[in-house]
Amino acid sequence: MKLGTNDVKAVKIGTTDVNKVYLGINLVWQKVSLLLDLYPNATSAYSLRKLRNGYSGDVIKVRIDTTGQPTYDIGFDSNGELDTVDLLSKASGNSAYVHTWYDQSGSGNDITQTDASKQPKIVNSGSIILKNGLPAVEFNGSSTEFDTSSFFTNRNYNVIGVGSIDVDDSIMYCFGGGLSTFKTFGTSLNSANTIGTKYGSSFLSQDYTLGEQVLLFNSYALTAYESYINSLQSTNTTPSFRGGTASYKIGSVGGTSFYLDGTIQEFIVYDSDELLNRTGIETNINDHYNVY
Numbered sequence: 001m002k003l004g005t006n007d008v009k010a011v012k013i014g015t016t017d018v019n020k021v022y023l024g025i026n027l028v029w030q031k032v033s034l035l036l037d038l039y040p041n042a043t044s045a046y047s048l049r050k051l052r053n054g055y056s057g058d059v060i061k062v063r064i065d066t067t068g069q070p071t072y073d074i075g076f077d078s079n080g081e082l083d084t085v086d087l088l089s090k091a092s093g094n095s096a097y098v099h100t101w102y103d104q105s106g107s108g109n110d111i112t113q114t115d116a117s118k119q120p121k122i123v124n125s126g127s128i129i130l131k132n133g134l135p136a137v138e139f140n141g142s143s144t145e146f147d148t149s150s151f152f153t154n155r156n157y158n159v160i161g162v163g164s165i166d167v168d169d170s171i172m173y174c175f176g177g178g179l180s181t182f183k184t185f186g187t188s189l190n191s192a193n194t195i196g197t198k199y200g201s202s203f204l205s206q207d208y209t210l211g212e213q214v215l216l217f218n219s220y221a222l223t224a225y226e227s228y229i230n231s232l233q234s235t236n237t238t239p240s241f242r243g244g245t246a247s248y249k250i251g252s253v254g255g256t257s258f259y260l261d262g263t264i265q266e267f268i269v270y271d272s273d274e275l276l277n278r279t280g281i282e283t284n285i286n287d288h289y290n291v292y
Contacts, residue, residue: 036055037054039284043151044148044151044152046101046103052104054106057102058076059082060122061112062074062096063098064092065094065097066094071099084128088126092126094125094126095121095124095126096121096122097119098121112146113144120144131163132213136265137264139259141259142261143259145251147249148248149248152248157183157220159217160217160266160270166211166261166262167262170259171251171260175247176247186258186260187208195207196237197227202225202236204234205234206229215231215289215291215292216228217229230291231279250267251264266289
């Protein structure tokens with residue numbers, strides 16, 4: 001349902017949410033359920049939209065690149081999106097960098113980067129960084145990253161994310177306990193126009209145009225793994241990623257020169273097998289980001 005050219009995302013009577021709107025007997029609008037209300041039990045969940053009705057915290061803490069380098073928490077607007085009005089007001093024409101990306105899962109696994117040189121950017125000289133028309137966190141390809149080693153260990157994971165890789169030889173994330181168990185997602189190091197996932201000695205890949213927005217769903221188990229990019233299952237090809245020491249990073253491999261040159265808008269980790277829920281999770285995400 002639209003009001004003029006704008007999508008209606010919330011309807012209230014006073015302060016009470018309305019879940020459905022009818023015109024006569026016809027349902028003309030229904031509130032979209034939030035992802036983690038439909039598919040709970042995520043280990044960590046970072047997004048620039050609200051993922052769970054029960055979450056009452058902020059979206060991100062930003063550092064403003066101005067005198068004194070002040071930091072501010074930025075919350076949601078009335079539609080459950082990043083409050084860009086407040087963010088731009090705080091930035092006041094300057095650039096803003098993500099100091100902390102708050103975990104919406106309820107596990108308290110916030111990711112924080114205190115080193116200013118390693119903080120990804122969210123506002124560039126007073127303009128929100130966008131991907132496909134929606135706010136995005138931009139990684140610079142040379143230093144920006146979040147360390148997740150304090151709460152991710154070498155277990156089985158489902159990793160779901162929305163972002164882009166703008167330059168070849170970029171890595172969006174790496175969770176690994178050594179070369180034999182590296183779990184990475186990025187562009188191929190040896191073959192241009194390929195994007196995929198490396199698990200152990202296997203590489204699951206698809207063709208890719210650098211810079212395009214992607215929705216990834218990677219499922220890891222002790223003896224099996226599956227990778228879906230834009231809801232299409234990736235094919236098994238000759239491995240082409242290289243790695244270094246054990247690493248648990250978002251935005252890099254860690255200890256190497258392979259960093260993400262691109263964006264992340266949503267990054268969710270389940271410590272459970274969500275393959276049976278894959279299409280539902282992908283549909284919810286794609287309905288919001290319109291990736292494919």
